[in-house]
Amino acid sequence: MRKGRYLVYAIRRLAQFVLVVFIGVNLAYVITHATPIDPVEQSISAVTSFGNTAPAAIEEMRRSLRELYGLSGSPVEQYLVFWKRILRADFGPSLSAFPTPVSALVARALPWTAGLLTVSTIIAWGLGTLLGGLAGYDRTNRGLKLMGVVAMGLHPIPYYILALLLLIVFGFLWPVLPISGGSAMNLPQGLSVDFVLSVALHAILPALSLILIGVGSWFLGMRALVSNVVTEDYVVYAELAGVRPWRILSSYVMRNALVPQVTGLAISLGGIFNGAVITEKVFGYPGLGSLLVDAVYAGDYGLVLGVTTVSILGVSIAVLAIDLLYPLLDPRVKVR
Amino acid sequence: MSRTRALLLVACVLVPQLLVLAGSGHAQGIPQNIPRRELLILENPEGTVKNAGWFNIWAINAGSQSNGLQQAALDTLWYIDPESGLDGVWDNSLAADKPQYNADFTEMTAKLRKGIFWSDGVEFTADDVVATVTTQVKNPAMRFSAVLASNVASVTAPDPYTVVFKLKKPNSRFHANFTVRWGAVWILPKHVFEKVEDPARFDFNKPVSLSAYVLSSYDPDGKWYIWQLRDDWQRSSLGRYGKPGPKYLAYVDPGPPDKRVIAQLNHELDVVHDIAPEGMFALAKQSKATRAWFKGFPYGHPDPTLPAVIFNTQNELFRNADVRWALALLIDIKAVSMAAYRGAATISAIGVPPTGAHPATYHQPMEAWLKEFELDTGKRKIKPYDPTVGKQIADMLRPSMGEQIPSDPADIARAFGMGWWKADPQGAQELLEKAGFTKRGGAWTTPDGKPFTVRVMVEGDLRPVMTRAGTMIVQQWKQAGIDARIDVAQGTLPTRRAAGDFDTFIGWSVETFGGHQDLSYFLDSWHSQFVAEPGKVQPLRNWQRWSNPALDKIIEQTRTVGFDDPRSIELGKDYVKLAVKEMPTIPLMAYNVFTAMDQTYWTGFPTSENPYANPVPNWGNSRYMFVKLKPAG
Numbered sequence: 001m002r003k004g005r006y007l008v009y010a011i012r013r014l015a016q017f018v019l020v021v022f023i024g025v026n027l028a029y030v031i032t033h034a035t036p037i038d039p040v041e042q043s044i045s046a047v048t049s050f051g052n053t054a055p056a057a058i059e060e061m062r063r064s065l066r067e068l069y070g071l072s073g074s075p076v077e078q079y080l081v082f083w084k085r086i087l088r089a090d091f092g093p094s095l096s097a098f099p100t101p102v103s104a105l106v107a108r109a110l111p112w113t114a115g116l117l118t119v120s121t122i123i124a125w126g127l128g129t130l131l132g133g134l135a136g137y138d139r140t141n142r143g144l145k146l147m148g149v150v151a152m153g154l155h156p157i158p159y160y161i162l163a164l165l166l167l168i169v170f171g172f173l174w175p176v177l178p179i180s181g182g183s184a185m186n187l188p189q190g191l192s193v194d195f196v197l198s199v200a201l202h203a204i205l206p207a208l209s210l211i212l213i214g215v216g217s218w219f220l221g222m223r224a225l226v227s228n229v230v231t232e233d234y235v236v237y238a239e240l241a242g243v244r245p246w247r248i249l250s251s252y253v254m255r256n257a258l259v260p261q262v263t264g265l266a267i268s269l270g271g272i273f274n275g276a277v278i279t280e281k282v283f284g285y286p287g288l289g290s291l292l293v294d295a296v297y298a299g300d301y302g303l304v305l306g307v308t309t310v311s312i313l314g315v316s317i318a319v320l321a322i323d324l325l326y327p328l329l330d331p332r333v334k335v336r
Numbered sequence: 337m338s339r340t341r342a343l344l345l346v347a348c349v350l351v352p353q354l355l356v357l358a359g360s361g362h363a364q365g366i367p368q369n370i371p372r373r374e375l376l377i378l379e380n381p382e383g384t385v386k387n388a389g390w391f392n393i394w395a396i397n398a399g400s401q402s403n404g405l406q407q408a409a410l411d412t413l414w415y416i417d418p419e420s421g422l423d424g425v426w427d428n429s430l431a432a433d434k435p436q437y438n439a440d441f442t443e444m445t446a447k448l449r450k451g452i453f454w455s456d457g458v459e460f461t462a463d464d465v466v467a468t469v470t471t472q473v474k475n476p477a478m479r480f481s482a483v484l485a486s487n488v489a490s491v492t493a494p495d496p497y498t499v500v501f502k503l504k505k506p507n508s509r510f511h512a513n514f515t516v517r518w519g520a521v522w523i524l525p526k527h528v529f530e531k532v533e534d535p536a537r538f539d540f541n542k543p544v545s546l547s548a549y550v551l552s553s554y555d556p557d558g559k560w561y562i563w564q565l566r567d568d569w570q571r572s573s574l575g576r577y578g579k580p581g582p583k584y585l586a587y588v589d590p591g592p593p594d595k596r597v598i599a600q601l602n603h604e605l606d607v608v609h610d611i612a613p614e615g616m617f618a619l620a621k622q623s624k625a626t627r628a629w630f631k632g633f634p635y636g637h638p639d640p641t642l643p644a645v646i647f648n649t650q651n652e653l654f655r656n657a658d659v660r661w662a663l664a665l666l667i668d669i670k671a672v673s674m675a676a677y678r679g680a681a682t683i684s685a686i687g688v689p690p691t692g693a694h695p696a697t698y699h700q701p702m703e704a705w706l707k708e709f710e711l712d713t714g715k716r717k718i719k720p721y722d723p724t725v726g727k728q729i730a731d732m733l734r735p736s737m738g739e740q741i742p743s744d745p746a747d748i749a750r751a752f753g754m755g756w757w758k759a760d761p762q763g764a765q766e767l768l769e770k771a772g773f774t775k776r777g778g779a780w781t782t783p784d785g786k787p788f789t790v791r792v793m794v795e796g797d798l799r800p801v802m803t804r805a806g807t808m809i810v811q812q813w814k815q816a817g818i819d820a821r822i823d824v825a826q827g828t829l830p831t832r833r834a835a836g837d838f839d840t841f842i843g844w845s846v847e848t849f850g851g852h853q854d855l856s857y858f859l860d861s862w863h864s865q866f867v868a869e870p871g872k873v874q875p876l877r878n879w880q881r882w883s884n885p886a887l888d889k890i891i892e893q894t895r896t897v898g899f900d901d902p903r904s905i906e907l908g909k910d911y912v913k914l915a916v917k918e919m920p921t922i923p924l925m926a927y928n929v930f931t932a933m934d935q936t937y938w939t940g941f942p943t944s945e946n947p948y949a950n951p952v953p954n955w956g957n958s959r960y961m962f963v964k965l966k967p968a969g
Contacts, residue, residue, distance in 0.1 A: 038831040041873075043397040045830035047479060048876050055866035055875030060482035062873070065396065068477050097387035098398050099537050105386055108557065164594065172598045178365055179598065180591050185560045186367035186553055284591035286557040290384060297798075297827035 010324055017320045024312035028305055029082060033075070037299030039095040040065045046298075069095050082305070091306035096298035102306035105291060110310070112182050113287035116203055116279070117272035120210040125265045127211070128218025133254045135219070136226025137245075148223065155216035163209045163282040170205055178202050180284035206283040210276065218261065225257040232256075259330055263322055270318025273311040365604035367562055367586050373967050376582035376938055378953040379596065379609040380404070383589045385558030391551070392540035394472060394524055396479045399539075401519065402954035403561040404587040408549035408962075410522040411573055413446055413465070413514040415957055418640045418692045418850025419947035422577055422960050425693070425851035429573045430460065430523060430546070432497070435511035437898070441503070444510050448497040453571040455545040458527050462493030467526035469501075477536040480521045483513055508898055509856050516956040517849050517857065547959065548574040549585060560588040574963060581938065581965035587953075600626060600934050607941075607953045608932040612800060613678045616930040625936045629951060630944050632740030633733065634680030634751055637951055638691035638926030640850030642684060643802055645792070645809060645922035647840050649882045650870045653782060653790075654839070660919040661711060662767035663790070665720060666816045667809055668759040670729055672924060673752075675808035676801050679733045681925040683726060683753035687915040688908070689926045690753045692850030697905055698912055699754055706755065709916060711763070714770030718763050723755035750944070753925065761816055780817045791823040793833075793841035798826055805924060806842040834873045836881060845877045845921060850950075854899055855908045856891075863891045882920035887911065940964045 043065055044058060066072050070081065070092070085092050091102035128151075135144040154162070171179035183189065183198040229235060230253060238248050277289035288307055295303035366372065380403050390399025393406065413431040421427060428434065432447040452460040469491045472478040476485070487510055489502045503510055513521050525544045532538040542551055549563035563585045569575055590599045590608075593615045599605035601623055611619070616635050619626045628635035645663070647654040654660055673681040684690040685706065688698045706721040730748045734741040742748050765775070772783030780788040790813060794806040806822060813820035825832055825841075832838055847858050861876060864883030868874040874881055890910050897903045915921075931951045933941040942949040942961055949960040 036828045036831060038834075041831040041834050042827075044876075045834075046397050054483055054486060055861050055878075057482035057486050058875040060476070060486065061396070064476040064482065068396075094386070096397065097390070098396065100387045100390065100398070112557070167595065167598070171595075172601065175602055179595060180365060180589075181555075181559045182557060184368050185555070185586065185588065186369055186562055188553075189556060281592060282595075284384075284559065284589060284595065286384065286559065291386065294384075294386060299827075299831070 006327060009327070013320060013323050017316055020316050021312055024316070025086065025305075025309055028308040028312065029079065032301045032304045032308075033078075035296070035299060035301075037297070039069060039299035039301065040071065042297075042299045043096070043098075068098065069093075086309070091309070092302045094295075094300055094303045094306075096295065096300040096303065102302045105303060106288070106306050106310060109286060109288045109291045110273075112285065113276070113280075113289065114272060115199075116206055116285065116287065117210070117276060118269065119203070120207040121214065121265070121268050121272060123207070124211045124214030125218050125261070125268070128215040129222045129258070129261050131215075132219040132222025133226050133249070133257065136223040136257075137230055137249050137253055147219065151216040151219040154212055155220065157213070159209070159213050160278050160282060162213060163206075163278065166205055166209050167282065177205050179205060182286045202285075206276075206279045206285050209283075210279060218264075221264070222257065222261055225260060226253055229253050229257045266318045266322045267315065270315040271311075273314030365599060365602060367560070367584070370562070370584050370586075372937060374583040375586060376584070376606050376962070376965065377586045377588060377604065378404075378607040379590050379605060380561070380587040381609040381954050385589075388554060388556050388558035389541045390539050391543040392535075392538055393522055394468075394478050394480065395536050395538075396477065400558070400561075402587070403554075404549070404551075404563045404585055405543065405561075406519050406522065406956045407587075407953065407959050408563045408585055409543055409545040409547050409551065410956075411452075411546040412516060412520045412522050413448075414511065415516040415960075416849050416852055417948075417957055417960070418517070418950045418955075419942065421851060422948050422963070429516075430465075431514075437508065441506040441508040441510075441896075443503065444501045446499045446501075446511075446514070448499065449573065450497055451571060452546070452573055453568065454525050454527075455550045455566055455568075456525075458525070458544075460523070460546060461496040462499045463496070464523050464526045465499045466491050466493050467529060468521065468524045471524065471529055471535050475534075475536050480513070484521070487513070506895070508895055509854075509860070511899070512857065518954075519956050546572065548572040548580055548962065552584065558589070560586055562586045574959060577960070577963040580962035581940070581967065582962060585962070600932055603934060603936045606934045606936075606938055607951070608930075609953050610929045611932060613680050613930060616680070616932060617678070619932050623934070625934050627933045627935055627941060627943065628930065629942075630751060633737045634677065634682070634928065635932075636677070636680055636928030636930040638682045638689065638928050639950075639952065640689045640691050640694070640848045641844050641927040642687065642689040642846040643805070643842060643844050643924050643927055644687075644846065645840050645924065646843055646845055646880050647882075647920060647922075648836055648838055649880050649920055650836060651839055653788070656771045657918045658714075658767045658771040659773070660922070661720075662764040662771070663813065663818075664757055664919055664922045665760040665764040665767070666813055666818075667757070667922065668812060669725060669756040669924065670732060671812065672805050672808045673729055674732075676805035677925070677928060679729055679737075679752075680930075681729075681753075681928055682751065683729070683756050683925045684923050685721060685754070685756045685916075686912045687846055687921065687923050688855065688912060689846065689848055689850065691926050692848075693853050694848065694850070695749065695754075697853040698908060699749075702909060702912060703754065705913065706916070711767075713763055713766035715766045718760065720757045720760060720763065721755055722758040725756040726752040726754050729753075759812075764816065775817055778817050779819065787819045789819040789821065789839075791821050791839040793823040793825045793829065793838040795829050796824040796826045798829075802842045809842075833879050836868070836870060836872075836874055841879075842924075843879065844927065845879045846923070847877070852899075853905050853908060855904075855911060856894055856899075859894065859908075859911060860891055862887060864888050880920045882918070884914065884918060884920075886914055890914070935968055937968055938965045939968045940966050 040062055093099045094102050094105055131147050135148055167179050170177040182202055187195055187198055235252050238252055277293055280287045280290040292307040382400050382402055385400040387399045411430050415427040415429050417425050430449055432449045436445045448462055469484050469488055472481040473485045487503055489504045492500050528544055529535050548566055548569040550566055552562040552564040554561045565580055565583045590596045590605050593611050596608045596611055597615050597618055600608055629637035647660055669683055673679055682690050688694045690699055709721055710717045711720050727748055729752045730741050774781050782788050792806045792810050794803040796803055810820040810822045848855055849857055858877050862878045866875050867881050867883045890907050894904055894907045929952045942951045950957050
């Protein structure tokens with residue numbers, strides 16, 4: 001591919017990326033501000049629902065909060081303030097945890113989500129792709145056939161059912177694994193061996209639930225792809241030419257079948273910034289998903305926008321990276 | 337090759353350690369490095385705290401309240417218990433005596449205890465109380481600023497143990513602001529806050545305690561907080577009652593209800609804050625160590641809160657008391673109790689929760705009046721009260737629950753409530769016809785010929801018990817020919833409730849002290865001076881936006897009598913009679929909280945037989961259980 005043509009392609013693709021992010025963030029802004037939940041009322045409700053606050057005092061509190069939360073300007077003024085902040089990578093203060101900055105809350109939750117989902121996505125992808133490839137290539141192997149049945153069986157189970165089953169089995173019937181939190185209580189966070197081991201141990205059940213559900217779809221996808229590739233002329237020719245099966249599988253079949261799987265992996269990795277709400281809720285695991293749900297219920301525009309913007313950027317960057325790499329990796333993809 | 341070897345080496349080191357850790361699974365759900373026999377683990381119902389490192393409770397909604405901060409570390413002048421209390425319902429906590437008012441209730445004096453110290457060794461004095469008021473009045477962005485600014489003209493400390501509040505207008509209940517019912521205006525440490533530039537943006541981390549415990553450690557991700565007993569616990573107000581049993585308290589987020597059940601069955605959660613009735617039944621069945629407020633059915637602690645069908649009385653359809661009464665007569669409370677709480681509910685026909693001191697003060701003495709109360713349907717007079725409904729619920733449950741259901745009438749009344757309104761479709765029909773409604777082809781139409789549509793707003797899975805009650809009521813109204821619909825508001829309920837964007841909703845506008853007969857806790861806010869115009873935001877708590885000159889008169893008279901004045905009881909009864917006649921809300925039942933207490937490691941929890949405190953662990957008052965708990969075995 002010519003360098004100049006690729007550069008033009010890359011620039012166009014970058015411009016597209018900026019446009020997608022701009023539209024995405026604007027949509028998120030409009031949707032969050034169209035919510036019927038008023039953050040001031042939510043705050044007042046949280047503060048006063050148990051207390052004995054005089055009605056006249058509530059009215060005063062309402063006025064103070066509107067001012068404090070920066071909700072007193074016109075919609076246009078608020079929109080302009082929002083973009084000024086975004087360009088400085090500042091999402092402002094969280095309204096439901098005022099005055100803590102949204103960025104601080106997101107930064108605290110992000111490593112948990114990114115760690116859990118990256119590891120479980122890669123393991124599920126690796127296992128599913130490898131076993132799916134083998135199953136598609138060697139259709140007579142009983143073990144791989146059984147794998148296919150298991151994958152087909154696991155795939156349609158609603159995630160929360162599987163998660164709850166794991167919880168009951170390993171948390172109650174055979175209580176060998178922790179069922180809540182990201183690490184043991186009263187263990188200082190840091191790079192100590194105890195803490196790292198505790199994090200690994202606490203991640204086993206949530207990761208296992210994600211892997212068990214995820215591996216099935218990667219397995220089935222790869223098996224289908226490989227089933228098509230093995231009928232290609234060049235594979236038949238290689239077999240007739242006496243090329244060793246392992247080499248045919250690794251160099252001829254898997255590499256060609258991998259391209260769509262890699263795309264899927266990149267999009268999945270981009271999507272980890274959405275968080276895994278059900279996983280976090282069921283296993284009490286810290287992360288972005290719970291933060292987002294809580295923010296929605298609290299009408300915390302700032303926090304919702306912070307999490308969604310990170311998510312929009314994650315998915316968009318993943319797709320951009322794939323688009324930019326494809327022409328370099330796969331000669332069949334032409335730059336027009 | 338070397339990389340493979342290195343990986344193998346790491347795996348050899350890590351995998352056995354993980355296996356060893358996994359093998360000790362029981363130890364994973366409890367705090368590390370603390371002897372279990374010294375640790376009480378309680379649920380913090382706030383869940384995961386977003387802003388974990390924030391302890392400034394005087395900022396508005398900035399951090400957690402019930403992570404142990406208000407139960408174990410903070411303190412204020414007085415406490416009032418929703419039950420019997422350790423030494424009576426009223427407790428002079430930081431105050432040495434009850435509040436003293438002048439004749440016209442424009443001045444309140446509080447005498448303070450001597451010998452109370454903050455956890456950093458500084459003595460608590462009147463200056464701290466003064467600073468609590470002045471700091472917040474100066475900073476409108478602080479939580480109690482508005483309530484203090486609207487009441488206090490000046491506050492002074494004539495000596496280190498006396499505080500004098502001069503009020504802007506007469507207020508015979510001003511002390512209620514400094515009286516913990518669930519929470520209150522907590523006293524802040526002057527010596528800490530006076531050095532802070534902006535008190536509303538100060539995180540107060542690490543907090544200085546005034547009560548018996550200090551912060552030991554917390555999870556930056558907001559899942560748990562651990563508090564340790566102060567070495568000088570005698571120098572806190574709780575010290576009067578002896579040494580607290582647990583050396584450590586852990587307030588944790590145990591997750592969804594199923595996990596709370598598992599955690600308690602694994603003895604990793606000593607106090608479950610609340611759980612669905614089914615969860616409570618499962619715990620009672622599977623764990624001999626679990627104890628609830630009641631020894632058997634209905635288990636839950638009836639909080640001094642009264643869930644009801646709340647009408648929007650500014651809606652033209654519900655202005656007429658006959659319509660509100662008709663809808664009440666179309667409710668079969670037994671079915672509602674079964675749907676909401678599986679029968680484990682304490683019903684109330686009147687607008688006062690059937691808990692604490694109230695049954696003896698209101699429900700029992702008013703029984704005779706209720707039996708004789710008549711309703712004019714336009715065609716005849718009916719007596720709608722049925723004193724046997726509580727007994728009927730008990731009888732209905734006995735075949736399936738057996739001996740758990742009491743048979744003594746007093747016990748039945750305590751557990752299930754007394755009477756309620758008879759389901760009377762004929763009476764309801766007559767009342768609706770009297771109000772100009774007509775029934776055509778089995779469906780009711782309004783006086784202007786439109787279908788009689790009633791939306792019942794509920795919170796959905798955010799409050800399942802109330803949602804189930806609302807769904808059952810909708811079903812009953814539908815059967816009577818009303819176009820009733822469930823309206824699931826989820827998290828929008830507080831906004832819609834305040835805006836008046838509802839026909840009816842299942843919630844509460846009645847909350848009381850519980851242990852004390854005074855009703856001003858909620859009733860004062862029902863004065864017509866606080867009723868917003870349609871379309872405007874309604875302040876807490878008169879969500880029904882109901883105004884009535886007779887009610888105003890009762891409230892105004894109550895304001896002129898003292899908190900403990902017996903006349904306030906008579907005024908309370910006047911309110912009850914008026915609310916029965918007008919039915920601005922249809923009272924349903926107490927808000928039963930299924931607090932489950934595991935007695936494996938600790939005994940002495942508050943129960944209906946030993947009601948020295950409210951066991952619900954997010955209440956500030958729950959601190960009294962710490963001094964009564966003893967290690968088990």
